[in-house]
Amino acid sequence: MLFFVGLGLFDELDISVRGLEVVRQADLVLAEFYTSRLMGSSAKRLSQLYGRPVTLLSRSDVEESPGWLSEARDKDVAFLVGGDPMISTTHLDLRLRAEEMGIPTRVIHSSTIASAVPGLTGLQNYRFGRSASIPFPYKARGKRIVPETPYMVFSENRRQNLHTLLYLDIQEDHFMTVNQGIECLLEVAVAGGETELGQALGVGVARAGSDGCMVRAGTLSQLVEIDFGPPLHILVMPGGLHFMEARALQVLAKASPELVRRFEI
Amino acid sequence: MLFFVGLGLFDELDISVRGLEVVRQADLVLAEFYTSRLMGSSAKRLSQLYGRPVTLLSRSDVEESPGWLSEARDKDVAFLVGGDPMISTTHLDLRLRAEEMGIPTRVIHSSTIASAVPGLTGLQNYRFGRSASIPFPYKARGKRIVPETPYMVFSENRRQNLHTLLYLDIQEDHFMTVNQGIECLLEVAVAGGETELGQALGVGVARAGSDGCMVRAGTLSQLVEIDFGPPLHILVMPGGLHFMEARALQVLAKASPELVRRFEI
Numbered sequence: 050m051l052f053f054v055g056l057g058l059f060d061e062l063d064i065s066v067r068g069l070e071v072v073r074q075a076d077l078v079l080a081e082f083y084t085s086r087l088m089g090s091s092a093k094r095l096s097q098l099y100g101r102p103v104t105l106l107s108r109s110d111v112e113e114s115p116g117w118l119s120e121a122r123d124k125d126v127a128f129l130v131g132g133d134p135m136i137s138t139t140h141l142d143l144r145l146r147a148e149e150m151g152i153p154t155r156v157i158h159s160s161t162i163a164s165a166v167p168g169l170t171g172l173q174n175y176r177f178g179r180s181a182s183i184p185f186p187y188k189a190r191g192k193r194i195v196p197e198t199p200y201m202v203f204s205e206n207r208r209q210n211l212h213t214l215l216y217l218d219i220q221e222d223h224f225m226t227v228n229q230g231i232e233c234l235l236e237v238a239v240a241g242g243e244t245e246l247g248q249a250l251g252v253g254v255a256r257a258g259s260d261g262c263m264v265r266a267g268t269l270s271q272l273v274e275i276d277f278g279p280p281l282h283i284l285v286m287p288g289g290l291h292f293m294e295a296r297a298l299q300v301l302a303k304a305s306p307e308l309v310r311r312f313e314i
Numbered sequence: 315m316l317f318f319v320g321l322g323l324f325d326e327l328d329i330s331v332r333g334l335e336v337v338r339q340a341d342l343v344l345a346e347f348y349t350s351r352l353m354g355s356s357a358k359r360l361s362q363l364y365g366r367p368v369t370l371l372s373r374s375d376v377e378e379s380p381g382w383l384s385e386a387r388d389k390d391v392a393f394l395v396g397g398d399p400m401i402s403t404t405h406l407d408l409r410l411r412a413e414e415m416g417i418p419t420r421v422i423h424s425s426t427i428a429s430a431v432p433g434l435t436g437l438q439n440y441r442f443g444r445s446a447s448i449p450f451p452y453k454a455r456g457k458r459i460v461p462e463t464p465y466m467v468f469s470e471n472r473r474q475n476l477h478t479l480l481y482l483d484i485q486e487d488h489f490m491t492v493n494q495g496i497e498c499l500l501e502v503a504v505a506g507g508e509t510e511l512g513q514a515l516g517v518g519v520a521r522a523g524s525d526g527c528m529v530r531a532g533t534l535s536q537l538v539e540i541d542f543g544p545p546l547h548i549l550v551m552p553g554g555l556h557f558m559e560a561r562a563l564q565v566l567a568k569a570s571p572e573l574v575r576r577f578e579i
Contacts, residue, residue, distance in 0.1 A: 135433030168400030
């Protein structure tokens with residue numbers, strides 16, 4: 050049996066009690082931390098709390114030569130990932146390969162940023178439209194490319210008065226900040242002729258799930274000046290605010306009454 | 315301090331290790347199960363596993379006279395809810411009241427249906443548009459009313475080729491089934507002139523997070539004939555399928571190759 054065990058939002062305590070039982074009873078415990086990071090922990094600390102050796106897999110162990118998969122034919126293998134498992138296509142692909150090999154699989158769910166953000170910000174979950182990721186700008190043929198997709202997704206949601214959750218890129222040990230994410234959005238907006246996006250409302254969230262979680266609302270021009278501290282960061286672009294959401298952004302995200310009033314519907 | 319502790323998807327083992335620590339150290343442990351249900355458990359079983367008395371609150375204890383809130387001024391109060399906390403406006407309102415009374419609050423996140431569904435079905439989370447709830451039809455002035463909002467939300471997502479997660483109504487001990495949810499959608503569609511919705515693709519999910527979880531894909535006309543068993547149920551209306559999603563629905567949701575081929579993009 051192959052168990053995909055979600056480790057949740059932040060550190061080794063965010064696993065579920067069910068997940069912990071699976072890990073403690075498994076014959077083999079593997080983890081991968083390149084599709085998502087458990088910022089507050091490490092394979093070593095996981096091993097200590099769980100009382101089991103945890104083997105960290107590389108990208109190629111997971112994507113190219115998952116020879117360990119056949120171990121799950123006659124052993125219980127726990128495969129640990131940050132957040133809720135199966136959000137990454139990589140995990141889905143592994144699960145389908147296993148099922149196609151006749152290996153039964155089971156998903157042990159956990160907390161994840163997509164459901165934590167409505168709770169942390171007070172923005173209602175049913176008012177979120179499609180989410181998107183902001184990738185780091187890159188160079189192609191000597192030209193700087195800032196991908197337009199996140200801005201397009203945000204624009205479409207805004208048209209429908211929905212909130213947008215924007216994941217911020219992770220490349221090796223580079224974590225995109227709220228500030229960098231905003232700069233990407235502004236750059237694409239200006240290139241497309243929207244020069245006033247700096248006056249739009251944004252909410253930055255850092256270190257969701259930890260005691261040091263930080264949530265701040267402001268115009269993009271205000272937020273871009275704020276230091277959100279260590280990763281992970283995430284950016285929310287709210288649609289128009291319902292009354293309770295406006296109240297929540299004042300209490301939970303230090304927004305001024307004047308600011309939220311401008312965006313209430 | 316007031317802790318909002320998420321109990322996760324299904325039973326008393328879905329709480330996080332962090333959540334369990336908070337419950338065990340709290341001076342007072344309260345729970346409410348009317349905004350969401352922990353189908354696989356009860357306040358009594360929670361008490362047994364957690365080794366603490368758990369007091370079940372009524373709707374009026376929570377919404378009208380939460381006198382217990384002031385206990386959190388100088389005690390640690392753990393407030394337990396199914397799923398991830400703060401998804402319900404009721405919890406947000408409580409949290410804001412507490413903060414406005416000067417009581418610090420902390421959210422302990424957990425697994426929730428919105429993040430579990432992409433994992434269970436293989437439908438990619440970034441391809442979900444806005445979600446909606448299908449309420450039970452009701453009578454007003456002797457006329458049967460089937461609310462149109464879920465169909466409208468689905469239609470708008472379909473136009474953008476996005477998936478739609480449809481929560482199914484709970485009223486007291488009545489849990490809407492996948493079948494009833496589909497019937498509501500079909501009724502609204504036909505009234506609006508769309509007579510072919512029965513041929514659209516749907517995915518029914520029952521008892522997410524449990525060992526007895528069931529996931530089936532089919533046309534709505536096929537799904538409406540399937541018995542999904544005990545609650546909770548949820549319905550997904552996929553947009554066009556990417557290759558990996560089509561493969562996943564065959565492996566994880568017993569869809570036939572012919573069926574998914576019709577919806578691949």
